[in-house]
Amino acid sequence: MATFVFGYYAALIIASVILAYVDYKKWFLMVFSLLLVSFVAGIVGGAGALEVITIFVAVLATAAAVSYAFKFFLVLIAKPNLAKELKTAPLTAAFGMFVIFTYAVAGIFAPLIAPHGQAEVISGAFAPPDANMLLGADQLGRDIFSRIIYGARNTVGLALIATLGAFFLGALAGLLAAVKGGWFDQFMGRVADVIMSIPSLIFALLMLSILGTSTWVIVVVVAVIYSPRVFRLTRAVAGNIVVMDYIEAAKLRGEGDWYLIRREILPNSTAPLIAEFGLEFCFVFLLIAGLSFLGLGLQPPTADWGSMVRENATLISFGDITPLIPAAAIALLTVSVNFVVDWMLFRSSGLKEQ
Incomplete structure (x- = not known):
């Protein structure tokens, strides 16, 4: 020593x-x-x-070495314009992209990576780790490592679908409100205010208690909860664009609303919307994990990180950190997405490093 x-x-x-x-x-x-x-x-x-x-x-x-190597790899395989941007990316953003890539691989190829099925009972309750189970067994004797791998598909996949739904609803409403204006803009703004005035978790618990906890009900409820945030940003960004001279010129040419949205507004508002997508994914992901922890998310025997924390919480009393592993997986993905979003926001702001 x-x-x-x-x-x-x-x-x-x-x-x-x-x-x-x-x-x-x-x-x-x-x-x-x-x-x-x-x-x-x-x-x-x-x-x-x-x-x-x-x-x-x-x-x-x-982590820094892996991030640097992954960044260098992306620069080599990317197109020249994208490669130039990636060269300026900080190691934190490269680390975030590497973690997102790892989660994507785990989710897509979960049946090939996981040694056992997500609902397969192979041992006794809370069996310790061994050569057959890297992280031991849960309260029913299922392999925790396999369930964490499948959780990357189930939890992250559900959050991604719900985020896409929220983005579609919010962005579409925001773009139409900016283009049309008038009573439609006022009406959508008040609807967004009403939804945002209700705490997200309370709204989700109420709706899921009434409508049930099926997968598509969760997706729709979460999408409705977070769509007003996307609406507000999209309306603000598009509102600054519709007053530009080239929009007025397009209107004088007789172009319709959908042409203005597709060809004029969206191409000029991509950067902030992409960054907002990353932030919304973090919020949705944490909400779904919280609902699963409370028993109203994905239902057994589907592997879900939030429910895994609840199911194995007893082990913490015995000094076992196994329940913290799915919690760490949730935290790691959230931090990684924020690293990438921060870099994208920095790029879109036009600021230069000193």
Whole structure:
């Protein structure tokens, strides 16, 4: 243990000196700050605290390396214009894209990746991990790892469909309200105000209690809840476009509303709408996971991350972190999507890095 502590501090000190000598200021600040934090943590927590910091830094460095490699891969396979944009993407955005890609692969190829079926009972209740079950078994003896893989298909897929529904309803209503104006614009605005005035979770619980918890009912209810947010943004963006001179010229040529929407407004409002889609997906995803945790989302035996947290919560009392794995999967996807959305918003804002 003494050798580990001595080597740990020696490595950080040597790295700090080298970085200071070659005048890499940003890296020097990072490494030397880590040295100071490690010094304080070592005094307070001993060698155990240094091991935790080492593991954290190793995970962070691995994530940065994978993100950089994935970014380089995307630059190589992308078209020239897209490749130029990807080169300027920060590592956080590259990490987000890598996580989204991983979730997509897990969801699409879940039957091939998962070693067991999502409802297949293969062991006793809460059996510990072994060679056959990487994460052990749940309360019914089903493989938790397989259910997490299938959860990427079920939970994320349901959230994606609901987000598409919310975006279709909200964007269509917002575009029509901006183009038509008048009483239609006022009417849609008041409908959006009424829906947004009701808390999302309470509205969802009420509707699902009345209409049932089938998959399509969940999709429709969640789409209706979040469509006013999309309506507000679309109406604001399109409202700034319809007053432009080229829109007036198109109207004088006799172009109809659908032509204006398809050929004039949508091409000039794509960037903020795409960014909004990412944000809406995060909100929808968290709401569906919350509904599943409360028992009103996807119903058993369908694997769902929210319900998996509830079903295995008993293990936390025994010091087992297994219930936190599906919760971590939810958090990781949410953070990753926000990383990508932040980058897209930065690009669409026209700001330049200093």
